[in-house]
Amino acid sequence: MLPFGSVFRSAFFNMYAVAFTWELLSLGPKGYGDELLWGALRTLQISVFGYAFGFALGLLGAVGKLSGGPLLRGFLNFYTTVFRAVPELILILLLFYAGTDSFNGLLVTLGYEPINVNGLVAAVLVLGFVQGAYSTEVLRAAIQAVPTGQVEAAKAFGMSRMGAFRRIIMPAMMPNAVPGLANLWLNITKDSALISVVGFTELALATRQAAGVSKQYLLLYLIMQALYLTISITSIKLFGRLERNLRRGQPDLA
Amino acid sequence: MRWEWLPKYLPNLMYGLGITLQILVISVIVGFLLAIPIGLAQVNGSRFSKTVAGGFCSYIRGTPLLTQIWLLYYGIGSLFPLIPDMRENYMWLIRLDAYWYVLLAFTLSFAGYEAEIMRGAFLSVSKGELEAARAFGMNHRKVLRRVWLPSAVLKVLPTLAGDIISQLKSTPLIFTVPVMDVMSVTSKIRQDTYLTYEPLLFLAAIYLILTFFITRLFAYFESYIPVRR
16 A cells, blocks of 8 residues: 555645745745845955955066066065965955954054944955965966067067057966966855855855754755855856957967 | 963964864875766766766865855754754764864865866876777776876876865865864964964964975975976
8 A cells, every 4th residue: 555645745745845945045034035145246246346456466466576676576475475375264364353453553543533344345355465466476477478579579669668568468468367367266256255254244154144043054055055156157157258259369279 | 462372272273283184184185086086987987977077076166165064064964963863873973073074075175176187187198198008908997097097197296286285275164163173273262362363373374384394295206206298
Protein backbone atom coordinates (compact mmCIF):
# COMPACT_ATOMS: atom_id res chain seq x y z
CA MET A 1 0.00 0.00 0.00
CA LEU A 2 1.31 3.42 -0.93
CA PRO A 3 1.85 5.86 1.89
CA PHE A 4 -0.71 8.31 0.51
CA GLY A 5 -0.93 10.18 3.75
CA SER A 6 2.74 11.09 3.80
CA VAL A 7 2.74 11.97 0.09
CA PHE A 8 -0.13 14.37 0.60
CA ARG A 9 1.44 15.74 3.71
CA SER A 10 4.79 16.39 2.01
CA ALA A 11 3.03 17.97 -0.97
CA PHE A 12 1.19 20.22 1.44
CA PHE A 13 4.41 21.13 3.22
CA ASN A 14 6.10 21.82 -0.08
CA MET A 15 3.37 24.24 -1.05
CA TYR A 16 3.67 25.76 2.37
CA ALA A 17 7.45 26.03 1.96
CA VAL A 18 7.12 27.75 -1.43
CA ALA A 19 4.57 30.20 -0.03
CA PHE A 20 6.80 30.79 2.97
CA THR A 21 9.86 31.42 0.80
CA TRP A 22 7.87 33.77 -1.37
CA GLU A 23 6.73 35.74 1.64
CA LEU A 24 10.22 35.79 3.15
CA LEU A 25 11.68 37.26 -0.03
CA SER A 26 8.81 39.60 -0.82
CA LEU A 27 9.31 43.32 -0.90
CA GLY A 28 7.81 45.41 1.85
CA PRO A 29 7.71 45.09 5.62
CA LYS A 30 6.95 41.34 5.73
CA GLY A 31 9.77 40.05 3.57
CA TYR A 32 13.46 40.69 3.18
CA GLY A 33 13.56 41.00 -0.62
CA ASP A 34 13.82 44.77 -0.56
CA GLU A 35 16.49 44.69 2.18
CA LEU A 36 18.64 42.32 0.12
CA LEU A 37 18.18 44.26 -3.11
CA TRP A 38 18.96 47.50 -1.31
CA GLY A 39 22.08 45.82 0.12
CA ALA A 40 23.11 44.70 -3.37
CA LEU A 41 22.66 48.28 -4.56
CA ARG A 42 24.88 49.55 -1.72
CA THR A 43 27.48 46.92 -2.61
CA LEU A 44 27.47 48.11 -6.22
CA GLN A 45 27.59 51.72 -5.06
CA ILE A 46 30.67 51.39 -2.84
CA SER A 47 32.30 49.11 -5.44
CA VAL A 48 31.80 51.58 -8.31
CA PHE A 49 32.94 54.63 -6.34
CA GLY A 50 35.80 52.76 -4.67
CA TYR A 51 36.88 51.40 -8.04
CA ALA A 52 36.80 54.85 -9.66
CA PHE A 53 38.81 56.32 -6.77
CA GLY A 54 41.26 53.43 -6.93
CA PHE A 55 41.60 53.86 -10.70
CA ALA A 56 42.39 57.56 -10.29
CA LEU A 57 44.98 56.74 -7.61
CA GLY A 58 46.38 54.00 -9.83
CA LEU A 59 46.75 56.33 -12.80
CA LEU A 60 48.59 58.90 -10.67
CA GLY A 61 50.65 56.16 -9.05
CA ALA A 62 51.61 54.55 -12.35
CA VAL A 63 52.69 57.86 -13.88
CA GLY A 64 54.55 58.71 -10.67
CA LYS A 65 56.33 55.35 -10.67
CA LEU A 66 57.37 55.70 -14.30
CA SER A 67 58.42 59.34 -14.38
CA GLY A 68 58.73 60.52 -10.78
CA GLY A 69 61.83 61.33 -8.77
CA PRO A 70 63.49 58.85 -6.44
CA LEU A 71 61.58 60.09 -3.38
CA LEU A 72 58.17 59.75 -5.05
CA ARG A 73 59.10 56.36 -6.50
CA GLY A 74 60.26 55.11 -3.12
CA PHE A 75 57.05 56.26 -1.49
CA LEU A 76 54.91 54.64 -4.21
CA ASN A 77 56.89 51.39 -3.98
CA PHE A 78 56.27 51.35 -0.24
CA TYR A 79 52.55 52.00 -0.81
CA THR A 80 52.03 49.27 -3.41
CA THR A 81 54.20 46.70 -1.59
CA VAL A 82 52.66 47.13 1.85
CA PHE A 83 49.06 47.50 0.64
CA ARG A 84 49.31 44.38 -1.48
CA ALA A 85 51.03 42.29 1.20
CA VAL A 86 48.78 43.07 4.17
CA PRO A 87 45.34 41.38 4.18
CA GLU A 88 42.51 43.61 2.96
CA LEU A 89 40.48 43.06 6.12
CA ILE A 90 43.26 44.40 8.36
CA LEU A 91 43.82 47.36 6.03
CA ILE A 92 40.11 48.14 6.04
CA LEU A 93 39.97 48.08 9.84
CA LEU A 94 43.13 50.19 10.15
CA LEU A 95 42.14 52.74 7.51
CA PHE A 96 38.56 52.97 8.72
CA TYR A 97 39.50 53.80 12.29
CA ALA A 98 42.66 55.74 11.48
CA GLY A 99 40.93 57.68 8.68
CA THR A 100 37.87 58.75 10.64
CA ASP A 101 39.99 59.43 13.74
CA SER A 102 42.55 61.61 12.02
CA PHE A 103 39.82 63.46 10.11
CA ASN A 104 38.10 64.32 13.36
CA GLY A 105 41.45 65.21 14.92
CA LEU A 106 42.01 67.61 12.04
CA LEU A 107 38.57 69.15 12.56
CA VAL A 108 39.21 69.63 16.27
CA THR A 109 42.60 71.27 15.71
CA LEU A 110 40.97 73.59 13.17
CA GLY A 111 38.43 74.52 15.82
CA TYR A 112 35.37 72.66 14.50
CA GLU A 113 33.18 70.12 16.26
CA PRO A 114 34.06 66.46 15.50
CA ILE A 115 31.47 64.88 13.22
CA ASN A 116 30.27 61.36 12.53
CA VAL A 117 31.99 60.46 9.27
CA ASN A 118 29.53 59.24 6.65
CA GLY A 119 29.84 55.44 6.41
CA LEU A 120 29.51 55.48 2.64
CA VAL A 121 32.33 57.99 2.16
CA ALA A 122 34.59 56.12 4.57
CA ALA A 123 33.87 52.78 2.87
CA VAL A 124 34.57 54.21 -0.58
CA LEU A 125 37.83 55.85 0.50
CA VAL A 126 39.05 52.73 2.32
CA LEU A 127 38.26 50.42 -0.59
CA GLY A 128 39.74 52.93 -3.02
CA PHE A 129 43.05 53.18 -1.16
CA VAL A 130 43.40 49.39 -1.12
CA GLN A 131 42.38 49.17 -4.77
CA GLY A 132 44.74 51.97 -5.76
CA ALA A 133 47.81 49.88 -4.90
CA TYR A 134 46.69 47.11 -7.26
CA SER A 135 45.58 49.57 -9.97
CA THR A 136 48.99 51.24 -9.87
CA GLU A 137 50.74 47.99 -10.72
CA VAL A 138 48.25 47.00 -13.45
CA LEU A 139 48.39 50.41 -15.13
CA ARG A 140 52.18 50.68 -14.80
CA ALA A 141 52.61 47.36 -16.59
CA ALA A 142 50.08 48.38 -19.27
CA ILE A 143 51.82 51.72 -19.92
CA GLN A 144 55.19 49.98 -20.16
CA ALA A 145 53.73 47.60 -22.75
CA VAL A 146 52.99 50.49 -25.12
CA PRO A 147 55.65 50.36 -27.89
CA THR A 148 58.30 53.05 -27.38
CA GLY A 149 58.13 53.96 -31.06
CA GLN A 150 54.58 55.23 -30.68
CA VAL A 151 55.55 57.49 -27.77
CA GLU A 152 58.58 58.78 -29.66
CA ALA A 153 56.45 59.42 -32.74
CA ALA A 154 54.07 61.48 -30.60
CA LYS A 155 57.03 63.52 -29.32
CA ALA A 156 58.30 63.96 -32.87
CA PHE A 157 54.92 65.40 -33.81
CA GLY A 158 55.51 68.02 -31.14
CA MET A 159 52.89 66.82 -28.70
CA SER A 160 53.34 67.94 -25.11
CA ARG A 161 53.76 65.27 -22.42
CA MET A 162 50.12 65.64 -21.36
CA GLY A 163 48.96 65.58 -24.97
CA ALA A 164 50.96 62.45 -25.76
CA PHE A 165 49.63 60.78 -22.63
CA ARG A 166 46.01 61.63 -23.41
CA ARG A 167 46.11 60.97 -27.15
CA ILE A 168 48.58 58.12 -27.56
CA ILE A 169 49.48 56.34 -24.33
CA MET A 170 45.98 56.15 -22.80
CA PRO A 171 44.22 54.63 -25.85
CA ALA A 172 47.15 52.31 -26.58
CA MET A 173 47.49 50.99 -23.05
CA MET A 174 43.81 50.50 -22.23
CA PRO A 175 43.41 47.18 -24.11
CA ASN A 176 46.48 45.88 -22.24
CA ALA A 177 45.05 47.03 -18.94
CA VAL A 178 41.48 45.75 -19.36
CA PRO A 179 42.03 42.11 -18.26
CA GLY A 180 43.85 43.28 -15.13
CA LEU A 181 41.28 45.98 -14.46
CA ALA A 182 38.45 43.46 -14.91
CA ASN A 183 40.09 41.26 -12.28
CA LEU A 184 40.37 44.23 -9.95
CA TRP A 185 36.69 45.05 -10.44
CA LEU A 186 35.71 41.47 -9.57
CA ASN A 187 37.99 41.69 -6.53
CA ILE A 188 36.45 44.92 -5.30
CA THR A 189 32.88 43.61 -5.58
CA LYS A 190 34.00 40.70 -3.40
CA ASP A 191 36.18 42.78 -1.06
CA SER A 192 33.27 45.14 -0.50
CA ALA A 193 31.77 42.36 1.64
CA LEU A 194 34.62 43.02 4.11
CA ILE A 195 33.20 46.49 4.73
CA SER A 196 30.40 44.74 6.65
CA VAL A 197 32.96 44.16 9.43
CA VAL A 198 33.08 47.88 10.21
CA GLY A 199 29.28 48.05 10.27
CA PHE A 200 28.40 49.44 6.87
CA THR A 201 25.17 47.80 5.72
CA GLU A 202 25.85 46.38 2.28
CA LEU A 203 24.66 43.07 0.86
CA ALA A 204 26.54 40.78 3.25
CA LEU A 205 25.59 42.63 6.43
CA ALA A 206 22.00 43.23 5.27
CA THR A 207 21.63 39.49 4.71
CA ARG A 208 23.26 38.69 8.02
CA GLN A 209 20.81 40.96 9.82
CA ALA A 210 17.83 39.54 7.90
CA ALA A 211 18.99 35.98 8.66
CA GLY A 212 19.49 36.80 12.32
CA VAL A 213 15.91 38.07 12.63
CA SER A 214 14.16 35.44 10.50
CA LYS A 215 16.46 32.50 11.44
CA GLN A 216 16.38 31.46 7.76
CA TYR A 217 20.16 31.39 7.47
CA LEU A 218 20.57 28.87 4.66
CA LEU A 219 17.94 30.30 2.34
CA LEU A 220 18.95 33.94 2.78
CA TYR A 221 22.68 33.24 2.43
CA LEU A 222 22.00 31.30 -0.78
CA ILE A 223 20.01 34.24 -2.15
CA MET A 224 22.83 36.61 -1.17
CA GLN A 225 25.38 34.46 -3.00
CA ALA A 226 23.11 34.31 -6.04
CA LEU A 227 23.11 38.13 -6.05
CA TYR A 228 26.92 38.27 -5.81
CA LEU A 229 27.21 35.68 -8.56
CA THR A 230 24.88 37.70 -10.77
CA ILE A 231 27.06 40.77 -10.27
CA SER A 232 30.22 38.79 -11.10
CA ILE A 233 28.90 37.02 -14.19
CA THR A 234 27.35 40.20 -15.61
CA SER A 235 30.64 42.04 -15.01
CA ILE A 236 32.67 39.34 -16.76
CA LYS A 237 30.39 39.59 -19.83
CA LEU A 238 30.55 43.39 -19.87
CA PHE A 239 34.34 43.50 -19.54
CA GLY A 240 34.71 40.95 -22.34
CA ARG A 241 32.64 43.21 -24.58
CA LEU A 242 34.65 46.27 -23.51
CA GLU A 243 37.94 44.58 -24.33
CA ARG A 244 36.70 43.53 -27.78
CA ASN A 245 35.55 47.09 -28.34
CA LEU A 246 38.90 48.58 -27.29
CA ARG A 247 40.87 46.07 -29.32
CA ARG A 248 39.00 46.75 -32.55
CA GLY A 249 41.47 47.45 -35.33
CA GLN A 250 44.25 45.57 -33.56
CA PRO A 251 45.57 42.29 -34.96
CA ASP A 252 44.15 39.14 -33.36
CA LEU A 253 46.66 37.72 -30.91
CA ALA A 254 44.92 34.47 -30.09
CA MET B 1 51.79 54.11 20.81
CA ARG B 2 51.65 51.72 23.73
CA TRP B 3 53.15 48.27 23.56
CA GLU B 4 53.23 47.09 27.17
CA TRP B 5 50.36 44.65 26.41
CA LEU B 6 52.54 42.72 23.99
CA PRO B 7 54.49 40.40 26.37
CA LYS B 8 51.30 39.44 28.17
CA TYR B 9 49.40 38.51 25.03
CA LEU B 10 52.26 37.11 22.97
CA PRO B 11 51.50 33.43 23.87
CA ASN B 12 47.87 33.93 22.79
CA LEU B 13 48.99 35.52 19.53
CA MET B 14 51.34 32.60 18.89
CA TYR B 15 48.50 30.15 19.54
CA GLY B 16 46.27 32.07 17.10
CA LEU B 17 49.05 32.18 14.54
CA GLY B 18 49.34 28.41 14.87
CA ILE B 19 45.62 27.97 14.09
CA THR B 20 45.86 30.36 11.12
CA LEU B 21 48.89 28.58 9.67
CA GLN B 22 47.29 25.19 10.29
CA ILE B 23 44.21 26.20 8.28
CA LEU B 24 46.41 27.76 5.58
CA VAL B 25 48.66 24.73 5.14
CA ILE B 26 45.91 22.08 5.22
CA SER B 27 43.61 24.04 2.90
CA VAL B 28 46.42 24.67 0.41
CA ILE B 29 47.54 21.03 0.28
CA VAL B 30 44.08 19.43 0.21
CA GLY B 31 42.73 22.19 -2.04
CA PHE B 32 45.50 21.66 -4.57
CA LEU B 33 44.92 17.90 -4.58
CA LEU B 34 41.21 18.56 -5.21
CA ALA B 35 42.02 21.10 -7.92
CA ILE B 36 43.76 18.54 -10.13
CA PRO B 37 40.68 16.36 -10.79
CA ILE B 38 38.40 19.42 -10.99
CA GLY B 39 40.69 21.06 -13.53
CA LEU B 40 40.98 17.82 -15.49
CA ALA B 41 37.19 17.38 -15.49
CA GLN B 42 36.84 20.83 -17.08
CA VAL B 43 39.24 19.91 -19.87
CA ASN B 44 38.72 16.24 -20.44
CA GLY B 45 35.41 15.31 -18.83
CA SER B 46 31.96 14.52 -20.14
CA ARG B 47 29.55 17.37 -20.72
CA PHE B 48 28.02 16.75 -17.31
CA SER B 49 31.30 16.84 -15.40
CA LYS B 50 32.43 19.87 -17.40
CA THR B 51 29.29 21.73 -16.35
CA VAL B 52 29.58 20.70 -12.70
CA ALA B 53 33.29 21.49 -12.42
CA GLY B 54 32.93 24.77 -14.34
CA GLY B 55 29.93 25.76 -12.23
CA PHE B 56 31.85 25.01 -9.05
CA CYS B 57 34.74 27.22 -10.16
CA SER B 58 32.44 30.07 -11.20
CA TYR B 59 30.63 29.87 -7.88
CA ILE B 60 33.83 29.88 -5.81
CA ARG B 61 35.40 32.68 -7.83
CA GLY B 62 32.21 34.70 -8.20
CA THR B 63 31.14 35.00 -4.56
CA PRO B 64 33.09 36.47 -1.64
CA LEU B 65 34.88 33.93 0.57
CA LEU B 66 33.33 35.68 3.57
CA THR B 67 29.85 34.71 2.38
CA GLN B 68 30.99 31.14 1.64
CA ILE B 69 32.21 30.81 5.23
CA TRP B 70 28.93 32.21 6.52
CA LEU B 71 26.88 29.93 4.28
CA LEU B 72 28.72 26.87 5.55
CA TYR B 73 28.84 27.76 9.23
CA TYR B 74 25.59 29.63 9.78
CA GLY B 75 23.59 28.21 6.84
CA ILE B 76 24.50 24.52 6.58
CA GLY B 77 25.36 24.48 10.27
CA SER B 78 21.81 25.59 11.12
CA LEU B 79 20.42 22.42 9.52
CA PHE B 80 22.11 19.99 11.92
CA PRO B 81 19.89 20.72 14.93
CA LEU B 82 16.91 19.70 12.76
CA ILE B 83 18.20 16.11 12.65
CA PRO B 84 16.52 14.19 15.47
CA ASP B 85 18.73 12.92 18.31
CA MET B 86 21.56 15.11 17.04
CA ARG B 87 22.26 16.50 20.47
CA GLU B 88 22.84 13.07 21.95
CA ASN B 89 25.11 12.10 19.07
CA TYR B 90 28.89 12.40 19.26
CA MET B 91 28.69 14.30 15.94
CA TRP B 92 27.27 17.19 17.92
CA LEU B 93 30.73 18.10 19.14
CA ILE B 94 32.06 18.28 15.59
CA ARG B 95 29.04 20.24 14.44
CA LEU B 96 29.69 22.77 17.20
CA ASP B 97 33.28 23.45 16.25
CA ALA B 98 33.52 26.21 13.65
CA TYR B 99 37.09 25.09 12.89
CA TRP B 100 35.89 22.32 10.55
CA TYR B 101 33.56 24.62 8.65
CA VAL B 102 36.33 27.17 8.16
CA LEU B 103 38.76 24.48 7.07
CA LEU B 104 36.22 23.17 4.55
CA ALA B 105 35.42 26.66 3.25
CA PHE B 106 39.10 27.55 2.77
CA THR B 107 39.89 24.21 1.15
CA LEU B 108 37.02 24.49 -1.33
CA SER B 109 37.93 28.09 -2.08
CA PHE B 110 41.55 27.25 -2.84
CA ALA B 111 40.42 24.25 -4.89
CA GLY B 112 38.11 26.47 -6.95
CA TYR B 113 40.73 29.11 -7.72
CA GLU B 114 43.47 26.57 -8.37
CA ALA B 115 41.24 24.32 -10.54
CA GLU B 116 40.72 27.21 -12.94
CA ILE B 117 44.50 27.62 -13.17
CA MET B 118 44.99 23.86 -13.58
CA ARG B 119 42.47 23.95 -16.44
CA GLY B 120 44.61 26.52 -18.23
CA ALA B 121 47.76 24.52 -17.47
CA PHE B 122 46.26 21.29 -18.84
CA LEU B 123 45.22 23.12 -22.01
CA SER B 124 48.63 24.74 -22.46
CA VAL B 125 50.61 21.48 -22.49
CA SER B 126 51.68 21.19 -26.10
CA LYS B 127 49.77 18.73 -28.30
CA GLY B 128 53.04 17.36 -29.64
CA GLU B 129 54.13 16.18 -26.21
CA LEU B 130 50.89 14.25 -25.71
CA GLU B 131 50.96 12.83 -29.22
CA ALA B 132 54.55 11.67 -28.71
CA ALA B 133 53.45 9.89 -25.54
CA ARG B 134 50.57 8.25 -27.44
CA ALA B 135 52.99 7.25 -30.20
CA PHE B 136 55.13 5.49 -27.61
CA GLY B 137 52.11 3.30 -26.96
CA MET B 138 51.06 4.70 -23.58
CA ASN B 139 47.37 4.44 -22.80
CA HIS B 140 45.38 7.48 -21.69
CA ARG B 141 45.96 6.83 -18.01
CA LYS B 142 49.71 6.53 -18.49
CA VAL B 143 49.87 9.65 -20.67
CA LEU B 144 48.12 11.55 -17.91
CA ARG B 145 50.31 10.19 -15.15
CA ARG B 146 53.67 10.42 -16.90
CA VAL B 147 53.38 13.40 -19.24
CA TRP B 148 50.23 15.49 -19.03
CA LEU B 149 49.95 15.91 -15.24
CA PRO B 150 53.66 16.54 -14.54
CA SER B 151 54.00 19.20 -17.22
CA ALA B 152 50.74 20.87 -16.16
CA VAL B 153 51.81 20.98 -12.51
CA LEU B 154 55.23 22.36 -13.52
CA LYS B 155 53.48 25.16 -15.40
CA VAL B 156 51.38 26.03 -12.33
CA LEU B 157 54.24 26.15 -9.82
CA PRO B 158 55.44 29.71 -10.55
CA THR B 159 51.94 31.11 -9.91
CA LEU B 160 51.42 28.94 -6.84
CA ALA B 161 53.34 31.30 -4.53
CA GLY B 162 51.03 34.18 -5.45
CA ASP B 163 47.93 32.04 -4.91
CA ILE B 164 49.15 30.87 -1.51
CA ILE B 165 49.79 34.49 -0.54
CA SER B 166 46.23 35.36 -1.64
CA GLN B 167 44.98 32.51 0.50
CA LEU B 168 47.11 33.75 3.43
CA LYS B 169 45.59 37.19 2.99
CA SER B 170 42.10 35.72 3.26
CA THR B 171 42.81 34.01 6.58
CA PRO B 172 41.76 37.01 8.75
CA LEU B 173 38.20 36.24 7.61
CA ILE B 174 38.27 33.31 10.04
CA PHE B 175 37.56 35.76 12.85
CA THR B 176 33.97 36.28 11.64
CA VAL B 177 33.15 32.82 13.04
CA PRO B 178 34.12 31.52 16.48
CA VAL B 179 37.64 30.20 15.80
CA MET B 180 40.61 31.58 17.72
CA ASP B 181 42.87 32.50 14.84
CA VAL B 182 45.46 35.26 15.08
CA MET B 183 42.92 37.89 13.94
CA SER B 184 40.40 36.85 16.62
CA VAL B 185 43.13 37.07 19.25
CA THR B 186 43.99 40.54 17.98
CA SER B 187 40.41 41.76 18.15
CA LYS B 188 40.13 40.27 21.67
CA ILE B 189 43.26 42.24 22.63
CA ARG B 190 41.69 45.37 21.19
CA GLN B 191 38.61 44.83 23.33
CA ASP B 192 40.64 44.09 26.46
CA THR B 193 43.09 46.98 26.18
CA TYR B 194 40.93 49.60 24.44
CA LEU B 195 43.77 50.12 21.96
CA THR B 196 42.61 50.79 18.38
CA TYR B 197 45.75 50.65 16.26
CA GLU B 198 48.65 48.94 17.99
CA PRO B 199 47.35 45.33 17.90
CA LEU B 200 46.26 45.75 14.27
CA LEU B 201 49.63 47.20 13.30
CA PHE B 202 51.36 44.29 15.00
CA LEU B 203 49.09 41.88 13.10
CA ALA B 204 49.86 43.66 9.82
CA ALA B 205 53.56 43.22 10.58
CA ILE B 206 53.03 39.50 11.22
CA TYR B 207 51.31 39.14 7.85
CA LEU B 208 54.02 41.13 6.10
CA ILE B 209 56.67 38.82 7.52
CA LEU B 210 54.68 35.72 6.54
CA THR B 211 54.24 37.04 2.98
CA PHE B 212 57.97 37.75 2.74
CA PHE B 213 58.77 34.30 4.09
CA ILE B 214 56.49 32.51 1.60
CA THR B 215 57.94 34.53 -1.28
CA ARG B 216 61.50 33.59 -0.30
CA LEU B 217 60.58 29.95 0.26
CA PHE B 218 59.13 29.63 -3.24
CA ALA B 219 62.02 31.52 -4.81
CA TYR B 220 64.27 28.92 -3.21
CA PHE B 221 62.13 26.03 -4.51
CA GLU B 222 61.94 27.48 -8.00
CA SER B 223 65.70 27.73 -8.27
CA TYR B 224 65.73 23.92 -7.98
CA ILE B 225 63.12 23.28 -10.69
CA PRO B 226 64.52 23.25 -14.23
CA VAL B 227 62.36 25.54 -16.36
CA ARG B 228 63.07 26.13 -20.01
CA ARG B 229 61.77 29.49 -21.16
